[in-house]
Amino acid sequence: MVAQTEAPVQGVALSDAQVADRTDAYFLRTKEIVRRNGDTSVTYAVFMRRPVLFAAKLALDWLTAMAAQRGTQFTIETKHQEGDWVGAGEPLFYVTGAFTHLVDLETILLQRLGPACVAAYNAFTMCVDLPNVAFLAMEARHCAGQEMADMMAYAAHVGSDAAKRSVGAVGFIGNATTATAHHFGRESGLGTMPHALIGYAGSTVRAAEMYHETYPQNDLIVLVDYFGQEVTDALAVCHRFPELAAAGRISFRLDTHGSRFIEGLDTSLSYAVLAAHAPQSIRGYRTEAELRHLVGPGVTAAAIFHFRQALDQAGFGAVKIIASSGFGPAKCKVMAAAGAPIDVIGTGSYLPDNWGETYATADIIAYDGEPRVKLGREFLLRK
Numbered sequence: 541m542v543a544q545t546e547a548p549v550q551g552v553a554l555s556d557a558q559v560a561d562r563t564d565a566y567f568l569r570t571k572e573i574v575r576r577n578g579d580t581s582v583t584y585a586v587f588m589r590r591p592v593l594f595a596a597k598l599a600l601d602w603l604t605a606m607a608a609q610r611g612t613q614f615t616i617e618t619k620h621q622e623g624d625w626v627g628a629g630e631p632l633f634y635v636t637g638a639f640t641h642l643v644d645l646e647t648i649l650l651q652r653l654g655p656a657c658v659a660a661y662n663a664f665t666m667c668v669d670l671p672n673v674a675f676l677a678m679e680a681r682h683c684a685g686q687e688m689a690d691m692m693a694y695a696a697h698v699g700s701d702a703a704k705r706s707v708g709a710v711g712f713i714g715n716a717t718t719a720t721a722h723h724f725g726r727e728s729g730l731g732t733m734p735h736a737l738i739g740y741a742g743s744t745v746r747a748a749e750m751y752h753e754t755y756p757q758n759d760l761i762v763l764v765d766y767f768g769q770e771v772t773d774a775l776a777v778c779h780r781f782p783e784l785a786a787a788g789r790i791s792f793r794l795d796t797h798g799s800r801f802i803e804g805l806d807t808s809l810s811y812a813v814l815a816a817h818a819p820q821s822i823r824g825y826r827t828e829a830e831l832r833h834l835v836g837p838g839v840t841a842a843a844i845f846h847f848r849q850a851l852d853q854a855g856f857g858a859v860k861i862i863a864s865s866g867f868g869p870a871k872c873k874v875m876a877a878a879g880a881p882i883d884v885i886g887t888g889s890y891l892p893d894n895w896g897e898t899y900a901t902a903d904i905i906a907y908d909g910e911p912r913v914k915l916g917r918e919f920l921l922r923k
Contacts, residue, residue, distance in 0.1 A: 553609040563647040571644050583636040583906040585920040592657035594620040595698040599652040612641045623702030654900035656695040662890040663699025665869045667709040669876040677715035679888040693720035732761040744773035759789045765796040770803045771850045778856045788858040795864045798838035810835035810842035817845040821878035833874040839865045841878035848881045
């Protein structure tokens, strides 16, 4: 049996055996050939084929740690700061060092780079489109293990900070797990109750009571879609806790899945809601995907306006709305166009949707300082 090794922590050096387990075999064979025939200094250019935000810290911290462990030095050259926009094909950075020490690190380096840069780009666009909305990163359940979860939380932080600098956005205020909360300047994850607690309690109101009895110092955030009575159950919770509602200490999370409409709506009524609150959003051409975000089932712009109106008409204007369920870049753009009254968005949908776009590439562009690159990649050479 092959011994299982623990997943490495970001920025922590791996042993040579761990590197050998995780890197492409042809890099290992190249390493041995170069060792036998004489080492040389090489310069790699690292780039991506689509525009991204520069989110390379985790990858470069790991590369620096590997150099220290191997008793060598890598010269890393970049003109980008975290959160900078980088165009397709534009080098993210250059790294120079001994061929034998760099060649077997390429696979792992690229794994730690590309997905973070694309996720940061997505998080940035979402925060820019909805600058007055707070975001909560809920990526952990969508990730393939803790290393990816750490990378994605870091990416959300980079994209959020870039949006704060660019348009003064509220951005991401925290995330769901303690392990990655440090990326958002927090000591622990944020969150209140899953659907499982409401099923256990037997009613939405009873789940709210249980939560408040256990955590009376916390604001009350309640899921309201479990029984398909979003409006009815939300108003019942407000009437049960009127002081919290009046003080703005109650939030309702809309997470209605895409197979049904929120309580009180259908397609026709959804159009009527938007005609009353955001007529500009349904005038003119809309794609099928955009219409689904506006007037379809699930958590749509119409659903959010409808829910907000019900709260306001009942005298609960201080109660906040948290929206979740598929809030990626495209859905956020539609919500912005409609001016949907959202206070917070909980999302893991800033994760790259097309994984093929996350592939970073590294090419050697110089051997012992002499420019040399494979045909077709001359654009990587330093100008």
